[in-house]
Amino acid sequence: MTPLVLLASIATLFLVFLTLQLCWRYSHRMAQKSAPQLIPIDLDAFQNLTDPEEDRFLMANLTAKEFREAQRYRIRAAKTYVVALSENAGILVAAGQSARYHSDPAIAAMGLEIFQRAIKLKVWCMFALVRLNAALIYPARLSPSSGIANQYQRVTYIAANLGRNLAA
């Protein structure tokens, strides 16, 4: 009897989750929220935080302990930037998704492009955050600039392109 009770409890929890998704879907549609604002991000400062040269300079001029502490500060700061970038990407995903169903084909096409690029940006931000969290645990071995620089380049490239496309 115990397995049945446990399975029934898990199934009930799961059904509650599904019901919440249904409620959320329809209540969200009814709610007319004002457009959320993008968070301003200083990409130069972010680039500085993930610069390999800066990394090497710190490593050469600080003791191992000081280097680890400095790296942790830099990683925490970089994480703040990536989180903000991810938030902005989320706003643009929603905007792009709305625009892609517009009756005007030109707006719909622009919406689709914004949507696709913003999704990419959002996913790369997620990967970047995973790497930054790993770097926070091993700041000396996994420096933010070693693996994240490439991803960062992609994110900024997509963000810049997205801006140009939207502004066009």
Place this chain on the structure above:
Amino acid sequence: MGFQHYIWLYFWTAPHALLLAVAVMMYRRQQHRDFPIFFSYLLFEFLQFGVLFTMYLLEAPAMAYVKVDIIGRAGSIALHFGILQELFEAPVAHSVPLRREVARILNFIMIALMLLAAVFIGALYRGSLDPWLIRAYVIIDPLNTAQCGLIVLVFLWHRFLGLRMLPLAFGIAVGIGLTTGLEPVFLALKNIAAADSYRAVDIAQMATYHIVAVLWFYYAQVREKVILNSEAGLVDLREQAAELGRIAHL
């Protein structure tokens, strides 16, 4: 043959007829291109039903019926996993590298979920059933539990991306969730049910699948409404563009 038998026959045939209607509607609306695995699943389920129903009418040997049923169930479970992968990859379908990356992560999560579920279900049934039943549950229930876990992740994934699921994708996820979420309970109920109430549990399970088929039929014909108001929405987009342009040039 009593009234219950006709109810049972209805719940066996009607959902499968609806599945065919869903497949036809998807084909007419070109949705089979967006969800090819789900489309294949609908056809597979209908075909499986056709074979089993014919065997039932021709009073085929029980062993042959059971074998076809098991093959069909295995195929359905495999297709369920394919559909869930399709739902995960749908938002990143336009980018091959991203899709690969998401698929890689998904496979890892899937294996981890199945192992966890197998350990959990194995521990749950240990000592309460005979060995061959434990083996059966340890195979079927973890697969269902893993699917439930993946469905939760599908919703969280869309929430994380800030994405509103397409109506059909939403319907598919809820439908598969209902089927797989309740199956372990129905299996356990069938195991403890007396012979006369076994049919009632079977009907309840079929009725659930009927609800799921109706749900898929509804979501297959719903169109995504335009949320963006032409004036206000465009102003918002332009403002956001200007803002992002400023960010990108910093």
